[in-house]
Every structure is written in C-alpha cells, then in structure tokens.
Amino acid sequence: MLQQKRFFIVGTYRTEEAKESDRLAELIRTLEKHEHGRVIKLGPLALHETLELLRQLPLRLKEQDLFYGLLSQSAEGNPLFLLAILQNLFERGYLRVKGRYWTLAGERLEKLKELAIPPTLQELILQRLNRLANTDRQLLGLASVLGRSFETSLLLRAWDGGKEECHASLVRMVSAQLLAEKHGTFEFSHDRIREMVYTQLPETIRRLMHQRVMRALEAQQSEQINEYAMPLARHAFEAEEWGKAMEYAAKALREAHRQCRLRDGLDLSAIGLKAADMLPASEDPSLGLHRYDLLDGRSEILYLLGKTEEQEQTLNQMEIVAAKLNDGAKRAKALVKKGGLYRAAGEFDKSEKVTQEALALYEKAGDKRGMGSCLMVLAAAKNLRGEYANAIQTNLQALGLLEAIGDRANQVRCLGNLGICHNNLGEYEEALRYYHRILENFKEVQDNPNRASDLNGLGLLYFNLGQYEKALAHCGEALALRREIGDRRGQVFSLTNLGDACCAIGKYEEALRYYQEAQKICKEVGNRWIEGHGLGGIGDVHRSRGEHSEALEYYSRAMKTFKELNANAEYLFYLTWASRAHLLNGAKGIALEFSTEAMDMLKQGWTHVTPHDTLFTHSLALEANGQDSEAAGHLERAYASLMEQADKLKDNSLRDSFLNRIRAHREILDAWEKLDAPPHWSSDR
Known part of the structure; x- marks a missing residue:
C-alpha cells in the first residue's frame, strides 16, 4: 500500500551537522543527484517578517511597537533566538501571563536592552562553538576582537597562521x-x-589579540592613521597600551566632534582619560596636554548634549590641568566655556565674572582669538538681558579681532550673533544682510551646529516679518539637523520657534506639541531662558483659543522666570501680553496696572522686539477704564512705532507681510482707522 502512495517529507538540519555526519551528508547528496530532494537554504527573517511573527503573539503592552523593535533588534532575524529571548523574559519575570494576554511586569522597556544572553541561548551557541576545530576557534576569536564585521586583509595581517589556512577556516565558518x-x-x-566568542576568550589571549589587531591596523593604514584613530584607540586600550590609547583617543575625539558623532566622542574621551589615569606619574608635559585636549573635546560634546553638571565638572578638571601646566591661555579657555555654560543657564552675573577673568588672561597673552571668543560670550549675555545696542557693539569689537587674524570659523558665529541682535531691535533687513553674508561667503567653514543656529535665527527673523512658511521651513531644517547631530541644547530653540510659527497660523495642537517637547528638554539641559519663552508660547495658544485664565497662568510663570533671570526685555514682553489677557478676561483694573508697569519700563529705556504692542495694550487698558483721551494718544504712539519699523523695510514684500500678516499689527492698523469707533480687542497676537 505504501509503495503506491506519494510522500512529501520535510527535514531540517544545520550545515555543520551535515559536515560532521557522513550518513546525513551522503543522504543529501543522493537525494539531490536523483532529483528526489531539494535543499532550501533559509536566511534570517527580514524585519517585516519578524514583526509579523511578533504581532501574532498575545502581547498587550503600552509601548508595544517599541517592545517589538527591541526584540527584533536583539534576535536579528533568527527565530530560535527570538523564542529563546521571550522564554528568558518569562523565566526572569519581565513578562507574565495575565488572562489571555502577555504583559510587562512593571519594568521600563529601556531596561530590557541590558538583558544578558538567555542561558538556553548561551548553551546552544557554546555547543556550536565547541564543535569547531581548534584552528577555527582561534580564528573566530580573532575575528570577534575585530568586531561585528571585518576585512579579510586585516584579519590576515593579525593572524599568525598561513593564508591558505585562514581562507579555508573562513569558508568552513561561512558554511x-x-x-x-x-x-x-x-x-x-x-x-x-x-x-x-569574545567573552569566552581568556583575558590574556584577548589582550594579545587586541595588540595584534592594533599593530596590523598601524601597518595596514600607516598613511591614513588619523582616519583609523578610533578603532586604534579601542584596541590600544584593550591591549593595555595606555600611551597609545590616550594619543589615538585624542585624535579620534577631534574627528568625532568635527563630524558631530557625539556618542562616539564621549566614549573616546572616556577611553583616553582612563588610559591617562593608568599611566605612571610623569614630568612629561605631553601627558598633561593630551589630558587637557581630551577634557576640552569632552566639554564641547557635553555642552551640545545639554549635560550641564558633567560639563561643569569637566571644565573644573580643565582648570586644574591648565594650572599644572602653568598655562594661562588654557585656563582662560576653560573659564570662557564656563561663561557660556552659565549664560545658557541664565546665570548672567556669574557668566560675566568668569568671562571677564578669561578676557584678562587672553589680553595678557595677546591672544586675539581668545579675546574674540570672550567678547562673543559677553555680547550673548547682553543680548539675552535685552541690552541689544551694547550687544551689537561688543560683537562688532569681537568681529574686528577675528577678521584681523583671519579666523573665519568664529567670524561666522559672530555674524550670526549680530543677526540675532538686529532682529531683536526690529532692524530686520540689517539682520537679513548678516545672514546672507554668512550663506554667501562662509559655506566652507560653517559646521553643522553653526549652520543649524543660523537657519534657526533666519527662521525667527522671518517669523517676526510675518513670513510664517519660511519660518517653519528654516526652523524645521534647523531642528532636523540638530536632531541628526544630537544637539539637545539647540533643539529647544528650534522647537520653541516652530511652536510660535504654528500658533501664528492657527495650528494650536501642533504648536503645543512643539512647546511641550521643548519644555521637557529645557528641564534636562537647564536652559531657563528658552523655558520661559516656551511657557509664554503655551500662554499664547490658550489666549488664541479664548482660554484667558489658562493664558494668564502661563504668562505669570514666564514673567516669574524672566524676573529671576533679570531678563527685563523678556519680562516686559510677557507683562504686555498678561495685561492683554487680563483685559480679555474682564479684569480691567489689573490690566491697567500691568500695562502701566510695562509703560514705566519703556520709559526707563527697556524695550523688546515689538514695543508698539506694549503701547497699544496700554491704549486698550486706558480706554477700558474710561480714559479715552489718553488711550487715543497711546494708540497714536503705537501706530507711529509700528510704521517706523515698517518704513525701515525697503523690500515691499517684507513690508507687506510685516504689516498685514501679523495679526497684532493688523489690529493696530484697524484701531487707527477706526479711532472714533469702540476698541476692537483681539485674542491673537
């Protein structure tokens, strides 16, 4: 009976099992020869196939897609590994059965990344490795030192056996x-x-293998040694060749910072500094110089990542090393970086003190580049305090020094700062000229962080001109660039500006998402100045929706922040809009108190980018309180201030968008045209 039936038999085997078993190998050859059988080689599952498999499981998690991603990344398309990992999660209590579903047992998903290889998986891998011939195990061990992927030429240089032996072993391991x-x-x-494979290597063998790989790399890439400084640093460190590890780490760190590979940079600085600690005490100044360079590079990366406390600790260490080297210029560099750090945190007095100390040291050394960097930090603090004219003069002084020595990279930063200052003064076309000068003449020295900063500044400028599409495009490009390079500190500016632009065109939910993301990062990086602006932006969204009590809450928080920072221009700005919100909420008396305080600040010489808004708000508050004559006078002043700014714009398209697309400006124009009619209060800025 069976002879008359047709059979379809499926069998599975591992390639190495067929090599070991003569009977299995012979059976496969016979089946293929007589066309009774077909061998189908199965590769790893594609990502979408792994996800499809996972979605069939009864998982119910809050962050299910993230969990799927972690499992897919760990299994790398191997179903056996996937099942072993899931089994391990159950055995260790991370996953549990709840009714008909699997749920996560109270652990954050990020913690699952730290899970070790499941014991069952370890046993399976070890069994496969133990079946290898001695030569294959040795070569595989050397390969594990090289990394996940490697070139045959480098493996051959580090291998102490023959070329044919190496190739034959590689063929066997591929099979x-x-x-x-x-x-x-x-x-x-x-x-x-x-x-x-790597963890199974004895420590002494592993160290020797790293040494062999390091020497092979040095020999193979002798003409391009700087390009391979990163792997050389890692191999030198694992080989316990501390001097080389420190030297290569310093070289690789400079390149990582230039390319904005921030995480790599942090790892390299850690390698270099640990290596420096392992070296015996020495009078050789090069050791101190290498340590200083490593700390310097680390501080730059920590600044971009917004790790304020770690950066301050690193700068303190830089000062200590500079003192041991008896190098005033190096101490000044640490101090001016502290000045920038304190300025970003809104500690303006502290920033000015350390920056002035650095400036004195640079002046003593005759270091114009250092003097220019100090002046830029001082100017930035003046700008944040609302001292725009002083900030411009200080930046121009810095620009003169930098032009004299041909420092084009820092000239770009200075020109961008001047663009920001003129923007804050309402001198928009002058600001545009600075940005165009950067884009036309300094492309070759504009690195990614500076390019992102200039794009963001240009976006803010277009926002103030009422050209919201351009604002969204430039700030969006800046945000994408900052996310790409990991610049957390810069992201908060782009996110807040995008929130402003979305609010201006009525996309309130999108605006809130941008503001809320910015607020979260602000708390991480300690930037209270932009945090205050974000709070004010959320207030704008609520005011635009007619939610005046909520708007007042956020304006009050913004005012409190800027008062604590002594940022009078920003305090004045939100004091103006808090007055408008009180007026719209029916609190006429409080609105007049607020607008009167704002007017007193204008009389004292404080201003902000839109002083006409303060004048017009006071006009509305006066009229609401029955003071019609005074209200008309302040409306006239508001109109004159607005038109004075508009008349500075020679480009008709810029002038038109400035007057007609910004709702607060249209409101002033409408009120001026209807001077004898009741005031028209708007909930839109």
Whole structure:
C-alpha cells in the first residue's frame, strides 16, 4: 500500500551537522543527484517578517511597537533566538501571563536592552562553538576582537597562521553559518555569537589579540592613521597600551566632534582619560596636554548634549590641568566655556565674572582669538538681558579681532550673533544682510551646529516679518539637523520657534506639541531662558483659543522666570501680553496696572522686539477704564512705532507681510482707522 502512495517529507538540519555526519551528508547528496530532494537554504527573517511573527503573539503592552523593535533588534532575524529571548523574559519575570494576554511586569522597556544572553541561548551557541576545530576557534576569536564585521586583509595581517589556512577556516565558518560574506568583507551572522566568542576568550589571549589587531591596523593604514584613530584607540586600550590609547583617543575625539558623532566622542574621551589615569606619574608635559585636549573635546560634546553638571565638572578638571601646566591661555579657555555654560543657564552675573577673568588672561597673552571668543560670550549675555545696542557693539569689537587674524570659523558665529541682535531691535533687513553674508561667503567653514543656529535665527527673523512658511521651513531644517547631530541644547530653540510659527497660523495642537517637547528638554539641559519663552508660547495658544485664565497662568510663570533671570526685555514682553489677557478676561483694573508697569519700563529705556504692542495694550487698558483721551494718544504712539519699523523695510514684500500678516499689527492698523469707533480687542497676537 505504501509503495503506491506519494510522500512529501520535510527535514531540517544545520550545515555543520551535515559536515560532521557522513550518513546525513551522503543522504543529501543522493537525494539531490536523483532529483528526489531539494535543499532550501533559509536566511534570517527580514524585519517585516519578524514583526509579523511578533504581532501574532498575545502581547498587550503600552509601548508595544517599541517592545517589538527591541526584540527584533536583539534576535536579528533568527527565530530560535527570538523564542529563546521571550522564554528568558518569562523565566526572569519581565513578562507574565495575565488572562489571555502577555504583559510587562512593571519594568521600563529601556531596561530590557541590558538583558544578558538567555542561558538556553548561551548553551546552544557554546555547543556550536565547541564543535569547531581548534584552528577555527582561534580564528573566530580573532575575528570577534575585530568586531561585528571585518576585512579579510586585516584579519590576515593579525593572524599568525598561513593564508591558505585562514581562507579555508573562513569558508568552513561561512558554511556553518557563524560568519557571512558580503561584498568582500565578513561579518558574524549574529552579534550574540560574536559576543559569546569574545567573552569566552581568556583575558590574556584577548589582550594579545587586541595588540595584534592594533599593530596590523598601524601597518595596514600607516598613511591614513588619523582616519583609523578610533578603532586604534579601542584596541590600544584593550591591549593595555595606555600611551597609545590616550594619543589615538585624542585624535579620534577631534574627528568625532568635527563630524558631530557625539556618542562616539564621549566614549573616546572616556577611553583616553582612563588610559591617562593608568599611566605612571610623569614630568612629561605631553601627558598633561593630551589630558587637557581630551577634557576640552569632552566639554564641547557635553555642552551640545545639554549635560550641564558633567560639563561643569569637566571644565573644573580643565582648570586644574591648565594650572599644572602653568598655562594661562588654557585656563582662560576653560573659564570662557564656563561663561557660556552659565549664560545658557541664565546665570548672567556669574557668566560675566568668569568671562571677564578669561578676557584678562587672553589680553595678557595677546591672544586675539581668545579675546574674540570672550567678547562673543559677553555680547550673548547682553543680548539675552535685552541690552541689544551694547550687544551689537561688543560683537562688532569681537568681529574686528577675528577678521584681523583671519579666523573665519568664529567670524561666522559672530555674524550670526549680530543677526540675532538686529532682529531683536526690529532692524530686520540689517539682520537679513548678516545672514546672507554668512550663506554667501562662509559655506566652507560653517559646521553643522553653526549652520543649524543660523537657519534657526533666519527662521525667527522671518517669523517676526510675518513670513510664517519660511519660518517653519528654516526652523524645521534647523531642528532636523540638530536632531541628526544630537544637539539637545539647540533643539529647544528650534522647537520653541516652530511652536510660535504654528500658533501664528492657527495650528494650536501642533504648536503645543512643539512647546511641550521643548519644555521637557529645557528641564534636562537647564536652559531657563528658552523655558520661559516656551511657557509664554503655551500662554499664547490658550489666549488664541479664548482660554484667558489658562493664558494668564502661563504668562505669570514666564514673567516669574524672566524676573529671576533679570531678563527685563523678556519680562516686559510677557507683562504686555498678561495685561492683554487680563483685559480679555474682564479684569480691567489689573490690566491697567500691568500695562502701566510695562509703560514705566519703556520709559526707563527697556524695550523688546515689538514695543508698539506694549503701547497699544496700554491704549486698550486706558480706554477700558474710561480714559479715552489718553488711550487715543497711546494708540497714536503705537501706530507711529509700528510704521517706523515698517518704513525701515525697503523690500515691499517684507513690508507687506510685516504689516498685514501679523495679526497684532493688523489690529493696530484697524484701531487707527477706526479711532472714533469702540476698541476692537483681539485674542491673537
């Protein structure tokens, strides 16, 4: 009976099992020869296939897609690994069964990234490794030191056996699916395998292998040694060659910072500084110089990442090293960076004190570049305090020094700062000229952080001109660039400006999302100045929706922040809009108190980017309180102030958008045209 039936038999086996078992290998060859069988090689699952498999499981989690992503990343397309990882999560109590579903047992998903290889998976991998011939195990160990992927030429240089032996071993390991060949390079079929091979190496063997790889890299890339400084630093560190590790780490750190590879930069600085600590005490000044360079590079990266406390600690260490080197210029560099850090945190007095100290040291050394950097920090603090004219003069002084020595990279920063100051004074076309000068003449020295800063400044300028589409485009490009390079400190400016632009065109939910993300990062990086602006922006959204009590709450928080920072221009700005919100909420007396305080500040010489808004708000408050004659006088002043700014704009399209697209400006124009009619209060800025 069976002879008359047709059978379809499916069998599975590992490639290395067929190599070991003569009977299995012979059976496969016979089946293929007589066309009774077909061998189908199965590769790893594609990402979408892994996700499809996971979605069939009864998982119910808050962050389900993130969990799927973590599992897919860990399993790398291997179903066996995926099942072993899930089993391990159950056994360790991370996953549990609740009714018909699987749920996460109270742990944050990020913690799952730290899970070790499941014991069952370790056993499976170890069994496969133990079946390898001695030569194959040695070569695989060397490959694990090289990394997840490696070039054959480098492996051969580090291998102490013969070339033919090496190639034959690679072929066997590809057949065993421990390695895979792709475009002339090899890589481990799964990073868990590489991890297991590496951790199984005895410490002394591992150290010797790192040393061999380091020397092979030095020999192979002798003409491009700086390009390979990062892997050289890592191998030198693991080989315990501390001097080389420190030297290579310093070189690689400079390149990582230039390319905005911030995480790599932090890792490299840690490697270099640990290596420096392992070296015996020495009178050799080069050791101190390398340590200083590592700390300097680390401080730059920590600033971009917004890690304020760590950066301050690093700058303190820079000062200590500079003192040991008896180098005033190096101490000044640490001080001016502290000045920038304190300025970003809104500690303007502290910033000015340390920056002036740095300036004196640079003047003593005759260092014009250093003097220019100090003046830019001082100017930035003046700008944030609302001392715009003083900030412009200080920036121009810095620009003169930088032009004299041909420092084009810092000239770009200075020109961008001048653009910001003129924007804050309402001198928009002058600000545009500075930004165009940067874009036309300094492309070759404009690195990504500075480019993002200039794009953001240009976006803010277009926002103040009522050209909201351009504002969104430039600030959006700046945000994308800052996210790409990991510039957390810069992201808050772009997010807040995007929130402002969205609010202006009525996209309130989108505006709130931008503001809320910015607020979260502000708390991480300690930028109270932009945090205050974000609070005011959320107030704008509520006011625009007619939610005046909520608007007042956020305006009050913004005013409190800027008062504590002694940022009088910003305090005046939100005092004006708090007065308007009180007026719209029916609190006429309080509105007049607020607008009167704002007018007193204008009389004392304080101003902000739109003084006509303060004048017009006071006019509305006066009229609401029955003081019609005085109200008309302040309306006339508001109209004159607005038209004075508009008349500075020679470009008709800019002038038109400035007057007609900004709602607060249209409101002033409408009120001026209807001087004898009842005031028309608007909930839109």
